[in-house]
Each structure stands twice: as structure tokens, then as C-alpha cells.
Amino acid sequence: MINLPKKALFPVFLVILLLPMFIHSSSSPVQTLVDNSEQSSFSAFNYTSGLEILNDTAFELLNFEGNGTEAFPFLITDYNLVEDNHAPGIKIIDTTKFCVIANCTISLYLIGISLLNATNVVVSNNIIDYSSGSIDVNNCSNIEIVENTISNSYGAIDIDQSPGSIIEENTITSQFTGIRLFNSPNCLINDNIINLSSEGLGIYDSPGAIITNNDFTHGGIQFRSDDHQLEDYLSYTVENNTLNSEEIGFFKNIYNIDIDENIYGQLILINCSSIFVIDLEFSDCITGLSAYYGDSIIVVGCTFTNNLEGSIVMYFVDDPWIHSVSISESSSYPGGILLYGCSSGDVQENTFTNCNSGIQVSYSKSLFIENNIMEGCYSSGISIHSSNNIIIENNKCTNGSNIESGRIFVSDSYDCNIENNVIEDNKGYGILFYNASYCLIAANIIRNNHHYGVFLNQYTSNNIIYRNEFVDNCLGDYIPNINSQAKDSGSGNKWFSDFYNEGNYWNEHISNAPYDIDGEAEAQDPYPLKKSPFETNMMVPFFLISVILLLTTQNKRKKIRISSKIDKV
Template identity: 25%
Template sequence: MMRNHYQIILIFFSVLILIQINPNIPLVENQAKSIQLMYQERNFSESKSIQVFLEIKNDTDFVTHGFPGNGSINNPYIIENLVINETYNYGIKIRETTKHFIIRNCEISANTWGISIYEAAPTTVCIGNNLFNNNSFKSIQILRTTHTIISENTFENSYYGSAIDLLYSNHSQIIHNQLLESNQAGISIRKSPHTNISYNNCENSSISINDESLELYQTYYVEGNLISDLEFGFFLNIKNTIISEPLYGKITLVYCQNVIIENLNFEHNSLSIFNSQQIGIRNCHFSSSDYYGIHIDESGFTNITNCEVQNAAWGINIDYSTNNLIANNSLHHCSNAGIGFFMVENSSIINNSVMNNDIRGIYTSTSQGLFIYGNYLTENGLYGGIEIGSTHYTEISNNTCLCSSANALELRNSDFLTVKYNYLQAAPSKGVHGMYISDCDHAKIFGNDVFGFKLEGLILVWSRQARIFHNHFKDNGDEAIGIGPERCSFHRIYYNIFENNNDGGGSSQASDNAQVNLWYNETTQLGNYWSDWQGEDSYQIGGSQDAEDLYPLTTPPSKTFNPEPIPSIPPQLPVDPPLNHDDAGSGEDAGDSFEKATPIVAGNYTGYITTRDEYDYYKISLESGDEIQITLSSCECADFHLQLYNPGFQLAIYNYTSGIKTVSYNITYSDDWYVVVSDFYSAGQYNFSIDVQKNDTITSTPPITTAPPTTSTPILSSVNVSFIGYCSTVLFLTLNLVLLMRYHRRRKQT
């Protein structure tokens, strides 16, 4: 019996050596059966229960735990016949070993990882004929361990992670495993080239392969895998193809171009597209137990239309991609979001139905140039209808968002947003906010209906320079608009309708707790309509700043909905004109710092600001007793700022109001003073005039100069570094040559 035992082990490690010599040879069925000979039939009388997890941190731990074998290639350590029910930790955790070992005939149920192996030596690991049940995170995790064999295992109910997860573990063999009920990819292979994935059977689970280049993808061997009794369709580098036959349980496209996938039904599974261009997905149904329904990564010009996706964590998820269209789809009952974007540019989400998703309807992060138009969203859980984070230059328009437990729109850390013509309504006394806006500068918010939310209709915190006009706020439990308290200034609020907010108009229908906000249009001298205004004097705004609407309207202003059709091409990111400015007749762009300020004298000037050129600095020589008056004008949409700094680079006076800006200041000492024009809102031309009147001399102590910031000079330039590296290399080679000559001289002497 012992002799047979050693023969079986010898056969197994002979196969390992063969794989190492030629890693491109897959384990076909006869080879897999040879490995299977090593596995004994389970003998439950030999099994023992371990209530805590098994941890092996080095080679000596195999001996400490008393496992048979000596760790050699012919006599590996055997870990077998264990029943592990670990309620809060790993089942088996093995780290940084060099000995050969086999894990076989075990039953493992753990709250996190079933088996986790990290940096074991190449060709030393085999995991076979085990049963994994109810492992919450990953059943088997292999990290930085090459030439691993995982064969003939059964996986049941891996709820929150992969059944088998390989990362940086190349030349591995994943063969003849049975996978049942995994909510993410049943088999996940990441950056593990030359891996063989063959003859695995995935019921209600899937296979995911992800690497960095076409050349690396071509090293994988994928053969005979079944996804819910259909073939796993792994397509690499195909072009000009239509896939419409119901042959596949899951489809993965890698480095493909001009492919259409249409009229398919993916029960319990998903579609993945990596590094591909011009992919069309239309008229497909996804009822996915996978983490994604449709997953797009590092691809461009993907169109997803007229599809239904349900029961995934993310219905449609797009990462690191450009120029995508998501239109006329139905996304519902997903546990995280119906649609998710991360690092996406110039893409559109149009006319989708997004309903009953557990956390949010539409989510975008770290993206720009998006167009979110005409979507219908209802009952999307914890974070509500549309959640935007770190997403700039984006338009959210003509959407309908109905909610009962969260915010209709939640916008964070995003600049230059346009939010217009949306209909936002809460179930009676349930939805939290109509719009929650945090750390978003330069937003334009107009034409929206915001009705019936439990708290504020619109709340602004840590945001600046929003224009809020032509909106209708009605029946919101707290104020229609709440601003502040900190870093929440320079907003313009005008032409809005405030109707029966704050419990029907308590002390005020709005609240302002920050400085320098205007509740009227300064140019037209028109404010907002307040249903509780008494018809005399100004309307008092609640909050700490004693703000007021100086020009309340006697009748509601007309509100026209957007008559424009859906554009055929989504809006692109703004492109700045070249910086060939002629600011103040200087023939170039004005300086962007105090030390680079452009010299001027009293007179009339023209300048230009862009999003890449946000500051123009000018300096003018003034004498003590002068009175300077500066007037700045531009189109209303530009909204430039005007500032005057003294010779110590300290702010003397400013004007941040809208329309024509004027500042006047009595000069208290003779020196260069600085005029600064700045803008954070949009690009455009501005005009300014400087008038200097001579008055009686006023003496004052000059201010202490605050030195402008300087740029440090690197100690070594790139040329110096390269030269030093070159010299070091020459010195190293010379030293080695000397040592080699001395070595040969000594050999001759002996």
C-alpha cells in the first residue's frame, strides 16, 4: 500500500515537471485522470473536525501540525480528511512556504477565505477533490504562487466572491472543477499567463480572465468549459462578426473590433468586453447571478441598446472607456446599481428605465463629459436615483426621478455640471433631498421641478458659484434651498418659484448660512417668487447671514421646458482656444502670478480667460494719495472676479458680484499695486478700465511683503542623473573585469 502511495505521488509530480518544462501543454483528460489517481475515496471515519482555522506560516509548521510526508517532490506533505467550520476567519491559510504539499479530501466552510495561499514556491501546490461550501468571500485564493494545480474540487454557495481566484500565479492548471452558485465570477484569473482553464462545469457561475496585453491573453488555454450547460465563449482578436446563435452561457470579447451581439438570452450569466472597439449589444436579456450583467473595460465606441438586465450586482458597468452609448435599456433589481461608470469620458446614458435597484440607480465616478438624458428612475434604494462623484463637465437633463427613501440626485466633488429640466418627486414625506450637492463648483441648475421631499428640496454644501434659476420647489418639508455653512459662496439664485415649502412657509422657504450669495439677478433687479411673501419690502431668507431677496416677484415666472430633441452626438469636453491672447495690448497672455504680472497704466483694456488660464495678473505703479477706480465687464455667462492687491500681495478690495463690477480704493503708499482678473466658470473675453485720480498725499507704513511662491530647482537634472548612471555602470564593469583578471592569475599560480 505504501509503495502504491509513493507511485501515485511520483506520477503527480512527474506531471508537474512536464508542465514546468513546457507550460503551453494543457492538461487534457488523460492527464487529469492521472492526477485524479492520487486522490483517495473519502473515508469519513478518518475525518476530524477543526473549529479554528489552520495556519501555516513557514515550512516548519507542516511538521508542527504533524502532517505526513517530508515536503520533497516525491513525498509531499499531505493535508487531508479535515472538516473545517470556521465562523469568522480563514479555513486554511498558507504563507511563504517552499515545501511540496497536497490539500485533498477536505470539507471547508469559512466566513471569509476557504483556502488562501500566498507566495508558495513554484510547482509545490496541489488542491484536489475538496468540497467548499458557504465560503463567504473566496473559496480558493492563490496569490503569487505559480504552477499550481486545482482539480476535481466542488464549490457550493460562494456568495460574495470567486470560488477560485488566481492573481500573479502563472502556469497554473484549473481543470475538472464543479462550481455551483457563485455571485461573482466562479473562476477569476487575473494576470496569470500560461494558465490552463479546461473542462470546468459552472452552474449559475462564470469564468473571468483578465490580463494586460493581447500577447499575454494568447498564452491562456481555454477548452471545454461549460457555463450553465452551454459553452464558455471566449473570443480573442476577432473582427467584423455577428454573434446571434444561442450557443454560449457567457461571452467574453478580448481585443475585438466591430462585433455585434444580438437577440441572446443570458440566464444566470453575463457578458464581458475588454480592450475592444466598436462593439454593439442589442436586444439581449441578462438575468445574471454574476457580479456584472454587462461589463465593459478599456474599450471604446460601445453601444448597448434595447437590453434588459436584472439581478446582477451592477447591471451595466463600464470602466476606463470612452464614447459609449447606453440607450433604451431596462435595468432593475440589481444589488448595487443599474448603471455604473468609472473613469469614463464622452459617453451618454439616454432613455433608460432604472428601477428597484438596492443602492442607487445610476452611478458615475472619476469621469467627465457625460450626458445623462431622459431616464426614468424609481425606487432606487440607499443613495437614490442618480449619484455623481468626481464627474466633471457633465449634463443631467430631462430625467424623471421618483423616490421614497433617498436623494433623487446626489452630486459630489464634481465641477461644471449642468442640471436642467429634471422632474424630481418623493413619496409623501419620504424622500430625503431632491438634490444633495457637495463640493461642486460652477454648477448651472435650472428648469427643474423638485416636489415633496422630506428635507430640503436642494441643499448646497462646500460648493461655490452655482447659478440656480427657473426652478420650481414645492411642498418640501424643510426649506426649498439650504446653503452652507462653510465654503459655500458666490451663488446666484433668481427667477425660481418657491411654493409651500418648510411646512407651508414657516419662517422662510430658504436658508443661507454662507457669505456672498445673491438671491436676485443684480442686472435685471428681479428675484424669485415666494408664495408666502406679503407683497411689501424684501423677502427675508432664513439662516445666519440675514440674506434677503431685494426684488421678490409678484407672480410666478414662466418656466419653459427644453424643446430641443436628443442630440445625435453627445456633448464633448470643452476645448480651450490656444493661448495666443493679446491681454491689455501686450501681445501675449497676461502673467499668472504676482512676479509675472503684466505692466499697465491707467486706460481701457481687453483680456481673455480660459479654463487653462484662470488668472490674469496686472501691475500698475501708484503713488500715495491716488484714488483708483477699476471697472470690469463681460457677458453675463462669464462671471469674472475682480481683485486689487497691495504691494505686499495682500487683498485690498474685491468684487465678486455678477454683471458690471467696480471697485474704488484710496492708495496709502507708493509702489506697484496688482489688479487680478480671475474666473472659475467659463471662458470668455472681458473689458476693464482703470481711472486714477490724484488726491492729497496720505502717508502710511508700507506692508510687509509676502514673497510669492517660488519653484524649487531639482538638485540633479535628468542629464546629470543619466550621466551618473552611465559612469556607475562603467565603473561596475571595470571592477568586475579587474576581479576576473585577478581570479585567472591566481588559478595560473596554483
Template identity: 25%
Template sequence: NVVHGTVMNCIIDQRYIGIIMQYSNNCTLRNNTASSNYYGFFISSSDICTLTNNTASSNDYGIYMYASNGGTLINNTLANNGMVIEGWSVSHWLHNESGNTVNSKSLGYFKSLPSTTIDGALYGQIIMANCSDVTVNDGVFTDVSRGLQLGFCTNCTLNNNAASSNSHGGFFLTISEDCTLKGNTASSNSDAGFILSDISNCTLADNTANNNLGRGFILEDLSCCTLTDNTASCNIGIGFFLLGISNCTLADNTAINNLGRGFYIEESISCVLINNTASSNIDSGFNLIQTLDFTLTHNTANSNNYGFSLSTTNCTLTNNIASSNSVSGFALVVRQNLTLTDNTATSNEYGFYFATSHNATVTNNTAYNNTRDGFFLTHSENCTLTYNTAFNNSRYGVYLWTGAWYNTLYLNRFGNNVVSNGRDDGSWNIWDDGVSSGNYWMDYNGTGVYPIPGNAGSVDNYPFGWGPVTTTTTTTTSDVDIIMMILILSSVGIAIVVVVIVILKKRKT
């Protein structure tokens, strides 16, 4: 709360804050040196202040300006740190600047700049405020507080820039729209590689975040944005962290070898994930929490802890693959209205694990070679499982455990599971359609009903022996049918070859 104050000729090091100016106006900092602090110069909620001929070196933040208006920065030297601007109003980003350097290059501070292409290689750090139609190419920003910052910008492009070894992130964008980030790399930063907040209609394509000490990508409060062909690898935290996003599309992105989750999405609505890959992440490959109206198609999760871990409402999963995850391929806590179609879970502990899931429609999915169960349901009700296949799982093909109520299963195929093909310890579950069709059991002897092992005392009233199942949407024999028929005939010898040749010829015709 100082007005017209001056601080000059001070040397401050190894403190949390070197020099702080807060709630003060028309003040001046001149000829001061701040080194090896967390904040070198901390300016907060202070207007029309001047920083001249100061030196900030080896701080986490060299000069930090927060929610301050109309500042003047002249001939300041920043070494092994940089300048950071934050604030919720465009006026907080607009200052007067000249003659400042970052790591012996000019500080690239651009405000209200229209229709320009900037050679990023000329600058030690770039800050863009209220710019439009500006492109930054080929910058290399190393050992500054944040490599490249945008605030209140429209239709700007960051292309082929690199930010590494910065203390608080590689790329930072806030309150901007219609911007494009393409071919940029953020590596070995002490915080996240890319940080975007309050962004709309932006595109991130072919960017890479690797070996950052925080998350690869942090994306908060985004709407109508597209992420395509980006890679997050070997980051200490989550590969892609998305919070509060809506109407966004993630396509062909890869999260690999991160020490957290691959893709983490929370409190978000109406998004599409297609052809993304999560591999060898320490936690989940794909983790959705409190999301609504999501569609996941043709995504792959392999060698994570969980493949797909979802706590969501109104979610559709189609043609996704979960393999070699140490716990579950699909771990599903879905409050209402889950649709799973044509997904595959193999070589996980559990293939499909449903907990407190209600009104799920599970059709034509395949679970095989899992070390426990193909399909496991607990505290889940009113789910319908049809045309699914579970084989070669080390415990049960399908297991309805405690709290699995009022679920319906028919026209599924269960075979060659080690303990038994099915078990029901739930209540009031139905194992046929009530008319003429039950499930296909490899161990059915062809006579009478098929009793389901377990405490529920359930029966399949209309069981079938194992055989191909024709759905209403296809008339061709599936690859799973071929595999299972080979398994059935494994003791016949040469007959296997004959059967396979006949089936493949039929498929071609």
C-alpha cells in the same frame, strides 16, 4: 509562491475560498470540486496555470482570475455561478479556453475577435477580451457570477441582452472605447445592473436596470459618453451612480422608486443633464457633489427627499422642475458661480434652499405652495435675485437667515405668503437696485418704503404694488402673472372670468 505545483481530486465547500492560487506559476488544478463558497477557485497574480476538469457550483465566484497571464481552462463545469476576469493589462484578459460550460451551455469566451456577430442565446455566459467590431445579440444570462463582461474592447455592441439573478452584476465593461449598449435589461442581480469603468466614447441607450440588490448603473471614469433613455427603477441602492466622469451627456433617463438617490454624480466635470426624471427615490432625485461646469436643463424631480441637491462650482440650472419633495426642491451648496433661470419649485418643504452659496445669479424662478419658504438663504453672500416669484408659501416668500450677507434682491414678486412675504435676519442685504426699482409686494400700501420684517432692519426703498413684471427678454404676460392676478381678484366673483378672458386674448395676439 509555488512553481509547477498540482492540486487534484479535492472537494471543498462552504468556505470563503475553496482553492486559492496566488503568486504561483506553471501550476495545475485538476478534477477538483468547489461548491457553496464565496470564491470557488481564486487565481491571483499567477501565470501560465492550467485548470482542467474542475467543477464549481453555487459559489459567488465560480472561477475568479485576477491579474494573471496566459492561463489555460479546459473542460471545467460551472453551475449556478460563472467565471470572472479582472486586471489592468490586456494580457490579464487573454487566456486559452475550450470545452467549458456554464449552466449547461458553452462558456462564450472570445479573445482578439474582429468583426463578428454573436448569438448570445447560445451561451451561458459571455466574456470578450480585446475584441473589436463585435456585436452580441439576444443573450440571456442568469445565475452566473457576471452575465456579460468586456475588457479592452473597441467598437463593440451589446444589443437586447438580459442579465438577471447574477451574484456580481449583470453587465461589466472596463478599459474599452466606442462601445454601444442598447436595449439591454439587468434585473434582480445581487450587485449592480450595469458596471462600467475606464470607458470612453460609449453610448448607453434604452437599457433598463431594475430590482437589483445594488445600484442600477455604476459608471466610473467615463469620458465623452452618452446615456439616453435608460431607466433605473426599484434598485436597493442608487439608480445612476457616476464618479469621475467628464464631458458626458445624460438625456431622457429615468430614475424611479430606488431606495437611494436617483442620480448621484461626484468628482466630475463638464457634463450636461437634459430632460431626465427622478421620481419617488428615497434620497435625492439629483445629487451632485464636487462637480465643476455642469449644466442641468429641463430635468424633473418629484416625490423624492430632496429634488436637486448640489454641492458644486460653476453650475447652470435652467427650466428644471422640483415638486412634492419632502425637504427641498433645490438644495444648493455652491461654492462659486451658480446660475438659476426659469426653474420652478412647488409643494416641497423649501422651494430653493441656498447654503454657503456665493455669487449666485437667480433669475425668473418660481416658488409656490411650499410648506415653509419659497427662497431661503443662509451663509450665502453676493447673490443676486431678480424677476423671481414666490407666492402661496406657508411661511416666507423669501427668507434671508443668519449669515446671508451682501445679497441683492430687486424686481421680484412676493405675494400671499402666510407669515410674511419676506424676512431678513442677515446683514448688509440690499432690497432694491439703488436707483428706482425695488420688488413687487402684494401687501404694499402704495406709500413710502417697504420695511422688511426681521432683525436686519432692511427696507425696500423703491417698492411696487403687485403687478406683472416685464423683463428685458419677454413682453408677454406669464402664466404665473395670470395665476396671481386671479388670486388677487378671488373676492370679486364674476370679474375673474372677464380678466382671464382679456389676458388670454392678449396672449394670442
């Protein structure tokens, strides 16, 4: 026998202790499981760690019942996985064998069941709760998720790049999302019950989805597409679904009808034209009314309450006309109205109360936004992005709460007119321009806003600002080195009218000297007004010019035609 020195015994002991850790490396196809009862069986016991199957070999090493064929799939059944764990409860990766995950209870895991690069998997009759994500499927094929119960989770079922998946007869109570498809065409979503999800069913770039016989409470259906192809929207089949015990109205390729029966929990229009939506009520859904492509979608007198991601959303609709609509308590983006890729329309005489934002316009042109009231909108009252020829006139934006946002926000846009609006008592900016050019800001009342009344960033240029009333802006203590009620960091912007030789009214400025404006542009208003333009008759020619311009537009003629139609309803 060899006698080793005592100092040599420690490294030998350390090697023996660590040897099992090296043997169980990440290349192993099976994750070691230790159950609370120290049983050797892999079913019907409470486990403190999850199950990870890294390839087909793992099924046989774990002695699951079955042989991995379609007739006799491997059975992963009766697990009870309960642990506050930042890993999946059951994870299957890179497998081709047929298998069934059934009758398991999984709680407090980051993800309940995760499938990655797997094929031929059925997930059935499991109970999953208190997980960040319950069932996550990525880059898989021939997947069926049926008759599972999911509750108290942030998200329920996510399908990504897994075409042809089947999701049927599941019961979902989720805090945020129910079922979402990403880049997964030709999936079937049938006969599911989805409760209390902000987004009941989200279809993202997944054409050919068949959506039938689902029951939603507080959520509903929304479609999203990065490239917005009409044929993708037309490929959807949506039948016999309900939201809040009312029918989800789904219309494709229809024209010249009135929708005036208050029987819909949600309304979706695809490639429709000359549609009148009159006096309907929508509440507690992801989006009340969605329209994709088409023209002359006219929404009048409707009420939207507590709709989560937009009360009215229109993509690529010509001649949209939204009039006398009431929208309230819509807290998520966009909250109120979103017009994307729309043209030649009107949004007027609507009210927005406590929404995330009032009106959002993106990639659109030739729209009139007039006589709307935005009260207490968090983000912005009116937001214009990547658009041109937008007229924003006679609106009132008050009591906005976001300190970084503008009540009227214009970005990456040109040739927009902002006239005769009242913007007051907001915690952020009054009017905020990012990369906007050749716009007019005129005859607005801008007062008691905590940030600058008007702010033009360094990428703005060639805008004209005159005959506005600036009163007591920049009230917030968080803005250092404030010397004026506006800031100009752009180039070529004019704070006066060449034609009238008139600038703006600044209530703290009492001299005839030019008014210095904060910002890198070192701009001035050389003709500051001594009185508010709204206290004199100097606005008369201004209003006459505006009236003449409005009367000569095609949109105004359209309004006469539409108004006569509404009077007959």
C-alpha cells in the same frame, strides 16, 4: 530533607505547573496535538485541535511517513479534524520538503488547509466543509490542489502570490467564492466542478492562466486587473468551459461578426471590434457579458437576469452601444452596466429592475445615457465617476431604496449634462454631486424624494441648475433642520440661467422673493418660477437648443449607421 514553610510551597507549585507552557513556546516547530482517544499515532483519529507545521524539522519530529524527497514525500493522511475553531485545521509554514496532504476530513475550522511560504505541496482527496476558507495558499510554489471535495464554505480555494499552481478535478459547492487567483501568473485551472458560487473563478492580476474543461453552476469567470494591461488579458487561455450547462463563449482578436445564437451561459470578449450581440439571454452568473478593450461592441435586445456582479461590463471599449436591453434582479455591485475607460458610446432605451445600480460610468468620456428606466435600484440609477462630457437625458429613476445614495450621482467629474430626467419616489437624494464642476442640471422633474432633490457637496463648483421642477422633496424624518428642497455647500454654483433670467420651480414657494437654498454656500435662486416649466411653453426654446446640439454630434451620426444595421438583422 529541607522543610519549606507552607507559604513558600505555592510559588514552587506554580512554577512546576507553568513550566510546560514555557517549554512549548511559539518557537516550537510542532503544535501539540491531543486526540479524543488518547492515542499516540498522528493519523486516523479525531483531533480537537489542528496540526501546525512551522518548518521542515516538524515533519521528522512528527514521524510522518516519507523522507521529504520528490520520490518519497512526507505523507499527512487520514486526519479527521472536527471543531468549531478560529484557526486553520492544517497549517504549513516555511517548508521546502515535498509533502502530500491527503484523505483528511476537516470541518468547522476558520480555514481548512493553510499554506504559507511553502513549496512542493500536494493537497489531494480531502473533504473540507463548513469553513470560512477551505484552502488558502500564500506566497508558495510548486503547489497542486487536486480531487478535493469542498462544501458549505464561504470561500473555497484562494491562491495568492503563488505562480504556477495547479488546481484540477476539485468539486466545490461554495456560498460565495469558488477559486480565486491573486498575483499568481501561469496557473492551471482544469476540470473542476464549481457549484452555487457567486464568483466561480476570479482571476486578479494573474496573467497566463489556463482555464479549461471546468463546469460552473451559478457563477462563471471574471477577470480583474489593477493596471489593466491588454497583454495580460490576451495571455489567458479559456477553452471548453460551461456555465449552467451552456458554453462559456470566449473570443479574442475577432472583428465584424454577429453573435446571435442563444447558446452561451456567459460571453467574454477581448480586443474585439465591430461585434453585434443580439437577442441573447444570460442568467445566474457573475457577469453576463464582459468586454476588455476593442471598439464598436454593440449589444441589442438582450435579457439579463440575476447576474451577480454586473450584467454588462466593458473596460476600455471605444464606441460601445447598448440598446433595448432588459436587466433585472442583479443585486451586487455594479448590478447593471459598468463602463470603465470607455468613450464615444451610447446607452439607451434599456430597463433596469431591482438591481444594485443601473448604469455605472468610470474614467470615461463622451457618452450618451438616454431614455433608460431604472426601477427599484438600490444604490443609484446612474453613477458617473471621474469622467467628463457625459450626457444624461430623458431617463426615469424611481423607487430607489438607499437613503444615502443619489438616483443620479456624479463624483470627481466635469462637463456633464443632466437634462429632462424624471427622478421621483426615492428614499435617498434625487441628484447628488461630489466634487463635480461645470455641469448642467436642467429641465428635470425631481419630486417625492426623501432626501434633498439636489445636493452639491463642498467640493462642487461652477454648476448651473435651472428650469427644474422640485416637488415635495425632503420627505424623510431623518434629516434635521431642513428649510429647502436642495442643498448647496459648494462654490460658484448658479441656481438660475443668466440667459433666460429663470430659476427653478419650488412647489412650496409661493412668493416672488428669492428662494433660499440650504447649505454653507448660502445660495439663492433669485428667479424662482411661479409655475412648473412643464406646464408652459417656456421649454420650447430649451428643447430646440438641445435638438440642435444633439444633431451635430458624431455619436448621433453613428446611431443612424448602427440602426440601419439592426434593421437588417
